[in-house]
Amino acid sequence: MKTNRNYKFAIICMVFGWFSMGAFAQDTPKLADDEIASVAVTANQIDIDYAKVAVKRSKNKEVIDFANTMTTDHTAIIDQAVKLVTKLGVTPKDNAVSQSLMKQAKETLNTLNSVDKKDFDKTYINNEVAYHQAVIDAVNNILIPQAKNQELKDLLVAVVPALETHLEHAKMAQSKILK
Amino acid sequence: MKSFKFLTGKYFLKVAGLLFVLALFSSFIKMKTEDKNLEPTTHIVTIFRMKFNPENLQVKKGDTVIWINKDFVPHDVTEETSNKWTSKPLNQGDKWQKVIQKDVQYYCSLHKVMKGTITIVD
Numbered sequence: 064m065k066t067n068r069n070y071k072f073a074i075i076c077m078v079f080g081w082f083s084m085g086a087f088a089q090d091t092p093k094l095a096d097d098e099i100a101s102v103a104v105t106a107n108q109i110d111i112d113y114a115k116v117a118v119k120r121s122k123n124k125e126v127i128d129f130a131n132t133m134t135t136d137h138t139a140i141i142d143q144a145v146k147l148v149t150k151l152g153v154t155p156k157d158n159a160v161s162q163s164l165m166k167q168a169k170e171t172l173n174t175l176n177s178v179d180k181k182d183f184d185k186t187y188i189n190n191e192v193a194y195h196q197a198v199i200d201a202v203n204n205i206l207i208p209q210a211k212n213q214e215l216k217d218l219l220v221a222v223v224p225a226l227e228t229h230l231e232h233a234k235m236a237q238s239k240i241l242k
Numbered sequence: 243m244k245s246f247k248f249l250t251g252k253y254f255l256k257v258a259g260l261l262f263v264l265a266l267f268s269s270f271i272k273m274k275t276e277d278k279n280l281e282p283t284t285h286i287v288t289i290f291r292m293k294f295n296p297e298n299l300q301v302k303k304g305d306t307v308i309w310i311n312k313d314f315v316p317h318d319v320t321e322e323t324s325n326k327w328t329s330k331p332l333n334q335g336d337k338w339q340k341v342i343q344k345d346v347q348y349y350c351s352l353h354k355v356m357k358g359t360i361t362i363v364d
Contacts, residue, residue: 132352136315143314224291225315231355 101155107137109168195230294358308339322347
């Protein structure tokens, strides 16, 4: 239980650490459009990577269905982002935020791959709830306000309802798994 | 007097004939209107920004509902109480239709929090 709490805290810290420190202006990352594109693609790819582990390790239909939807939807979002940057002639630029996301994702993937099988479902779904909440906050409070290109801004706005639906879906699965 | 009676009779016949034609015409119009009200109609439900729009739809028995996915993520339309029927996944721009014979509660089985209803009204 303590491990789960610590794990959840770590997840929240890792994403909020970068994204949710808006109250401290000096800590809010300043991102150009090419960097925002990189963060958006990275954040979506990370959730696809988590889903792949879930499909491999879980036996719970609720979890597997959710994970499959995450793979399909986040792949569709990446496709939209790639179409847009191709149209705009922008190359997503690696930056401190996307690097930090990748580093933390590596740690989370290690946890998901090594956690005891009986704890996998709740570890995965708790992470999905925390991750989606953090990403929604980041998109709304950092990426959308900082995006300069209107089409990039519009795409980020269009993605939020999908992320919010994923969050509600994850919470619904979580309430069944934690029963 | 005879001529007056003849004229009166002729005038009466003309008026009666006119009234008869008017009555026929009006019942024909009424019949057409009623027919139109009974004809099945088609309703559109768009799927956009992760919502069915309208979420709650009223139709007449036998009407057709067409769902159109305008999102860039796939959705489906699935009967909610026991998954009696499903559209299978609809990609962006895909349409799927169903004739509605009774009240329906449905959802997207890919995003289980997305729900809609169809209610039959007289």
